[in-house]
Amino acid sequence: MFDFSPKQLEVQKTVRDFIAEYVTPNLKTIDEGDVPDSIFEAWHKTGLVCLVAPKSVGGIELDTESCAVVLEELAYGDVGIATAFGANNLGSYPVLIAGTHEQQVQHFTPILEGKYASFALTEPNAGSDAGAVATTAVKHGDEYVLNGTKCYITQGKYAIDMDSSLVMFASTDRTIGNKGLSAFLVKGGTPGLSCGKVEDKMGIRGSQTVELVLEDVRIPASALLGAEGDGMKLAMKTLDSGRLMVAAQAVGCAQRALDIAVEYVKTRSDGGKPLTKQQSVAFKLADMESSVTAARLLVYRGAKLKDNHQPYSHHSAITKLFTTDVAMRVAQDAMDIMGTYGYTKESGIEKIWRDARILSIYEGTNQIQRLVISGGLLR
Numbered sequence: 001m002f003d004f005s006p007k008q009l010e011v012q013k014t015v016r017d018f019i020a021e022y023v024t025p026n027l028k029t030i031d032e033g034d035v036p037d038s039i040f041e042a043w044h045k046t047g048l049v050c051l052v053a054p055k056s057v058g059g060i061e062l063d064t065e066s067c068a069v070v071l072e073e074l075a076y077g078d079v080g081i082a083t084a085f086g087a088n089n090l091g092s093y094p095v096l097i098a099g100t101h102e103q104q105v106q107h108f109t110p111i112l113e114g115k116y117a118s119f120a121l122t123e124p125n126a127g128s129d130a131g132a133v134a135t136t137a138v139k140h141g142d143e144y145v146l147n148g149t150k151c152y153i154t155q156g157k158y159a160i161d162m163d164s165s166l167v168m169f170a171s172t173d174r175t176i177g178n179k180g181l182s183a184f185l186v187k188g189g190t191p192g193l194s195c196g197k198v199e200d201k202m203g204i205r206g207s208q209t210v211e212l213v214l215e216d217v218r219i220p221a222s223a224l225l226g227a228e229g230d231g232m233k234l235a236m237k238t239l240d241s242g243r244l245m246v247a248a249q250a251v252g253c254a255q256r257a258l259d260i261a262v263e264y265v266k267t268r269s270d271g272g273k274p275l276t277k278q279q280s281v282a283f284k285l286a287d288m289e290s291s292v293t294a295a296r297l298l299v300y301r302g303a304k305l306k307d308n309h310q311p312y313s314h315h316s317a318i319t320k321l322f323t324t325d326v327a328m329r330v331a332q333d334a335m336d337i338m339g340t341y342g343y344t345k346e347s348g349i350e351k352i353w354r355d356a357r358i359l360s361i362y363e364g365t366n367q368i369q370r371l372v373i374s375g376g377l378l379r
């Protein structure tokens with residue numbers, strides 16, 4: 001459908017081979033919340049461990065379109081694994097946007113060695129409303145002291161245990177709301193930073209979602225990304241990019257659900273009549289493919305806008321809203337088509353249905369996307 005470059009096709013093949021060899025045979029274990037170390041090691045060996053790491057720090061600096069290819073293929077294999085690996089990109093955007101060369105070296109060095117980054121914005125009382133962040137960063141001489149609690153942070157325990165790199169959002173001035181939000185680069189092993197509750201999720205169990213506790217976490221003043229008060233801007237710009245990647249995952253997830261349904265229909269007959277001859281089934285498949293195709297076009301259009309340095313924030317919100325709803329609907333339709341078998345774990349579609357549910361929640365719920373879209377439209 002797209003004129004991917006030879007390099008992009010090579011990247012696509014690398015991910016497909018990785019999924020076939022390491023993820024697909026382990027889907028049951030992954031869904032039990034246990035990701036074998038061999039998967040992380042093999043992923044590191046592909047050279048794709050941090051897609052957005054700049055060449056100046058030894059990274060591959062993929063364009064957005066190629067990143068979308070990777071995330072789509074990963075999610076075709078498993079949305080949880082795509083989410084886990086994607087955390088290295090999400091946790092890196094603020095450093096790309098505002099980090100000095102020294103900060104970029106500090107951040108990307110452990111990640112390129114195979115460790116995991118985290119983006120820590122959400123808090124128990126600050127989800128959709130990021131401006132309500134209550135974690136504080138108080139300046140004492142040439143240090144900041146951070147106190148607070150973060151929740152639902154992807155790969156946060158890995159980042160701590162591996163002494164990797166986290167981007168932590170905290171308020172340097174709570175009296176001015178989101179204008180007081182700032183972003184900091186925090187090393188995983190910093191004293192006072194610990195992992196709290198590990199969430200037991202309904203889906204994407206190949207990714208880790210945890211609470212982070214900050215108790216008098218002392219970091220150098222040089223860990224501030226950009227200037228004090230830049231946090232909200234950095235978070236929003238990060239999410240503009242991240243949402244395109246969630247959308248790419250949604251396309252991979254939906255395509256997988258469609259493929260499973262098509263395969264099933266070709267082999268199943270009921271009362272002597274093949275399912276392929278049931279018009280209700282055939283029409284549903286047609287609608288599913290149309291939706292997936294439209295979703296994919298939105299993703300790659302968004303990636304092109306970003307790669308061409310054109311405004312893409314509004315398009316990114318539209319893309320996340322549309323594609324993630326498509327993923328859920330296609331997974332649901334696939335289950336319907338597969339009848340009772342679709343409800344069994346053996347069918348594979350039940351897991352995809354559970355995995356698809358997250359896509360319209362994280363990185364801004366679809367209600368928040370509607371706010372962004374209508375806000376832009378009516379401005």
Ligand SMILES: Cc1cc2nc3c(=O)[nH]c(=O)nc-3n(C[C@H](O)[C@H](O)[C@H](O)COP(=O)(O)OP(=O)(O)OC[C@H]3O[C@@H](n4cnc5c(N)ncnc54)[C@H](O)[C@@H]3O)c2cc1C
Binds near residue numbers: 122
């Ligand atoms: C698996 C997983 C991984 C995650 N990973 C990360 C991560 O790595 N880093 C990170 O910082 N966060 C992460 N999150 C957090 C995630 O981004 C937030 O959970 C999400 O933004 C929604 O926030 P909330 O859960 O607090 O919902 P709430 O804000 O409590 O919203 C509840 C409901 O109210 C609606 N609502 C809220 N405000 C409005 C409004 N103004 N207008 C209309 N409707 C509204 C929402 O749409 C939703 O339906 C993760 C979450 C999950 C589940």
